[in-house]
Amino acid sequence: MAEIKALFWDVGGVLLTNGWDRRARRRAVEAFKLDWEDFEDRHELLATRFETGRLSLDRYLERTIFYRSRDFGKEDFQAYMFAQSKPIEGTLDLLGRLARAGKYLLGTLNNESRELNRYRIDHFALRKYFNVFFSSCFLGVKKPDDEIFRLALDLSQHAPEECMFIDDRELNLECAGRSGLRTLHFENAEQLESDLREAGLEF
Numbered sequence: 001m002a003e004i005k006a007l008f009w010d011v012g013g014v015l016l017t018n019g020w021d022r023r024a025r026r027r028a029v030e031a032f033k034l035d036w037e038d039f040e041d042r043h044e045l046l047a048t049r050f051e052t053g054r055l056s057l058d059r060y061l062e063r064t065i066f067y068r069s070r071d072f073g074k075e076d077f078q079a080y081m082f083a084q085s086k087p088i089e090g091t092l093d094l095l096g097r098l099a100r101a102g103k104y105l106l107g108t109l110n111n112e113s114r115e116l117n118r119y120r121i122d123h124f125a126l127r128k129y130f131n132v133f134f135s136s137c138f139l140g141v142k143k144p145d146d147e148i149f150r151l152a153l154d155l156s157q158h159a160p161e162e163c164m165f166i167d168d169r170e171l172n173l174e175c176a177g178r179s180g181l182r183t184l185h186f187e188n189a190e191q192l193e194s195d196l197r198e199a200g201l202e203f
Contacts, residue, residue: 002161004182004201007098008109008134008152010143013168014186015095016124017086019116024084031080032065032072039064050113053137057115082119090189092124098196099129101203107132109152109165111142132156143167144175153179164199166192 012018025043029036042064049055061074099106108130112120114137121127134152136142141151153160160180167173173183184195196203 002159004104004164004199005162006105006107006156006158006164007201008107008163008165008181009095009130010165010167010169010172010186011108011110011112011120011126013088014166015088015091015126016120017084017088019085019112019120020081024081027084028077028080032070032077034065048142051111051136051142052140053114054140055113057113060113078115081116082123085116085120085123087124088189091186091192092129094189094193095129098201098203103202105132105156105158106130107134107152107156109134109143109148109167111136113137143172146175146179149176149179149181153181164196164201 009015012021018024025040026036029039046055046060046063050060057078058074061077065077066074095106098104106129108126112135117133117135117137121133132155134148134155136148139148139151141147153163156163161182163181164184165173165176165181166184166186167176168186170185173185177183182199184192184199186192
């Protein structure tokens with residue numbers, strides 16, 4: 001079996017909490033006393049454009065919330081959105097040890113809107129770990145579309161069998177596997193470290 005030379009990481013659900021998933025949106029709706037069905041319908045109509053970089057956060061908020069007057073501002077809501085991001089215990093430490101080993105190309109492979117993605121990169125200092133960010137907002141396509149895995153392989157210039165993809169969602173792993181990548185299902189940091197060592201990684 002080929003030696004692993006690159007590790008592609010999901011961010012939300014592996015390294016950090018999901019930044020703007022259904023649970024985060026539900027909390028925001030409750031905190032700001034919005035109508036859930038109205039907001040979620042609007043979100044679903046815009047989600048793909050938002051996560052593939054074709055709709056700014058400002059325009060997203062205008063169309064989902066601020067299409068009418070509110071007793072709070074965009075800045076308040078955006079701050080709440082960003083505050084939902086928290087580290088998942090143990091995984092940043094594990095990632096740091098892999099980065100310090102200097103043996104592997106490390107890249108994200110995640111679905112995220114542009115402004116939230118940049119906030120998380122900056123706030124959690126992800127540049128000190130990763131060589132490259134294959135985020136849906138930069139590539140214009142998102143998981144589980146096969147195209148995002150092809151782009152990650154083309155841009156990293158690695159063969160599929162040399163790459164390991166880490167995600168917490170089975171569908172994403174299935175699609176990555178169809179593209180030839182080796183995959184690991186994330187449950188927690190301890191399990192991930194054990195599986196990486198079993199796969200032959202040294203760090």
